[in-house]
Every structure is written in C-alpha cells, then in structure tokens.
Amino acid sequence: MRLVFAGTPDVALPSLEALAESDHELVGVVTRPDAPSGRGRRLVASPVAQRAEELGLPVLKPDHPRDPAFQESLRALEPDCCPVVAYGALLPQSALDIPVHGWVNLHFSCLPAWRGAAPVQHAIWAGDEVTGATTFRIVKELDAGPTFGVMTERIRPRDTAGDLLARLAEGGAGLLVATLDGLADGSIVAREQEADGVTFAPKISVEDARVDWQVPGHLLDRQIRACTPAPGAWSTFEGQRLKIGPVLVVDEQLPAGRLEVRKDTVLVGTSTHAVVLGQVQPFGKKQMPAADWARGARLASGAHLGDSPGQEA
Known part of the structure; x- marks a missing residue:
C-alpha cells in the first residue's frame, strides 16, 4: 500500500x-x-x-x-x-x-x-x-x-x-x-470496541503532578513514576519548587512531608510508609541525587517538604 x-x-x-x-x-x-x-x-x-x-x-x-x-x-x-x-x-x-x-x-x-x-x-x-x-x-x-x-x-x-x-x-x-x-x-477485520470497560486518560497537567505528602506512600510512588519524565512530579521546599524523581517506599514511618536526612539517603514522610528520595531538581539548578541536595542545602532532619498552611507555591 x-x-x-x-x-x-x-x-x-x-x-x-x-x-x-x-x-x-x-x-x-x-x-x-x-x-x-x-x-x-x-x-x-x-x-x-x-x-x-x-x-x-x-x-x-x-x-x-x-x-x-x-x-x-x-x-x-x-x-x-x-x-x-x-x-x-x-x-x-x-x-x-x-x-x-x-x-x-x-x-x-x-x-x-x-x-x-x-x-x-x-x-x-x-x-x-x-x-x-x-x-x-x-x-x-x-x-x-x-x-x-x-x-x-x-x-x-x-x-x-x-x-x-x-x-x-x-x-x-x-x-x-x-x-x-x-x-x-484482506486478512484482517476491524472489530467494534466493547461498550464496557471504557476509561479515559486526559493530559496530565503540571498542577496534577504536584505531590501531596498526605497521600499514602505507594500512591505517591505511582504518581511520581507516572509523571516521569513529563510533566515531572514536584513539591515545594522553602516556597520554591523542587522536582521529584522516582522514590522508593520503605518500611518506616515519618510525619507527612517531614525530611529525615541520613548519610547517603533522604527520607520523606507520607500518610503511611516513608519514601526514599532519588533524584531531585531544586529551582534553577540541575538534577542531582537527593543526598547531594541535602548536603549542599545543609538540610537537617525535621525540615519539611510542601507548603505551610496559607503559603503559595
């Protein structure tokens, strides 16, 4: 043809x-x-x-x-x-x-x-x-x-x-x-789609990709992977956007949004299990491992991801 x-x-x-x-x-x-x-x-x-x-x-x-x-x-x-x-x-x-x-x-x-x-x-x-x-x-x-x-x-x-x-x-x-x-x-024949099982997949917006740390960890894992590479999942840190790469759910618990900074890993709390951050991209900078970001920003455990009440991104 x-x-x-x-x-x-x-x-x-x-x-x-x-x-x-x-x-x-x-x-x-x-x-x-x-x-x-x-x-x-x-x-x-x-x-x-x-x-x-x-x-x-x-x-x-x-x-x-x-x-x-x-x-x-x-x-x-x-x-x-x-x-x-x-x-x-x-x-x-x-x-x-x-x-x-x-x-x-x-x-x-x-x-x-x-x-x-x-x-x-x-x-x-x-x-x-x-x-x-x-x-x-x-x-x-x-x-x-x-x-x-x-x-x-x-x-x-x-x-x-x-x-x-x-x-x-x-x-x-x-x-x-x-x-x-x-x-x-002529060996193939078109078949009408089934009426049952129809679901829709609209374009995912930047706002859809915003991470809510009050959500259970396994659902955040799905959201972040679904939004990688585009439009890119994100949260905020000190009022500025922080892009979030794929995370790993671990069998630990922290308050939602709370950062736990360790030697080579950075954990964040969710409503269920905490997640280990992978790659992050601070505003105006290149993508980097979360541990490097934590060292460069001199983060200590107890810092928080996500906006404080009333704060705009």
Missing part, C-alpha cells in the same frame, strides 16, 4: 523506521509545525520531521489538518492508508475520508481502556499490572474506532512512564506494520 505516516515526537520514530523498512511504499509524512525550543526559542523541526527528511520523504506541516491546502497536498500523494502515532492534532472528517483504508492509529493502551492523550501515565498511576497497544481506525469520537490488533505489556514495579512508553513504542511498531499487512491482503 501507499502510506503517508503521521506523527510528531520521539515515540513515533520506531513506527516510522518500521514502515520505511516494510514492504509498503512510504510516500510522505505529516507532522506538527516547527516549534520553539531551547533558551533561544528558535524554531526546531519535530523528531519525525527530521528523520523523514533524512529518509528523503516529503514532509507536510499543516497548522491544522483541516487546511484545504494541506488536504489537497495529501490527496496528491494518493495514500491508500495513513498510519498515525502521536500526531498531536484532531483530524476532521474531510481528512479522514482521503485514504481508501482511512487513518490507522497506534494507541498505547488496550482499548477501550485509557482513551485519550496520556494512557501510559494513567495506567501506571492507577496501578494497572498490564497495559499494551492497540491499532484502530480513527473516527470522529475520541479513540473509539474499530480495532484491528492488540499487544500486551506487563507494567514493571519500577517503570516510569518514559520506560514503559519506550517499550510500547518498539513493540507497537511491529503491531502497526502487521495491521497494515493485513489490510493490504
């Missing part, structure tokens, strides 16, 4: 590479427009755009896929199907109707569970033991189209969202190619 791939971030690259090496004809790529990056805020092409240009593929960067000029350019490429991985924009029906076999999305959950922008983060936060990836035909309703194939992946006890997403991106690339193979030879 003639394919036009749609994707934007690094997580889409394994699928782009797999499609470029497949028996299908990859004739173009759709991605989000160049975006400001770095301290200079200069415009930088997306990871997918950069790799597509290296592969010598035409790259379309519409401000929005409803733009008539974009749709005309897409139509001129005559795609049989448009595979999608983390493109990042809603597709209007006029664009969905262009390829014969529609737009086939690789979504990082076992649909109908965790429809939405942050399925991997929500699966970890909820304490799911297994997740996966699903290929489905995009329809107007969010992640509700008929499915083609699914793969499963165990969520490991120390997985961050970044760890799990990397594995799903690699495994999902093979699933996406297999789905397109099946569409090409």
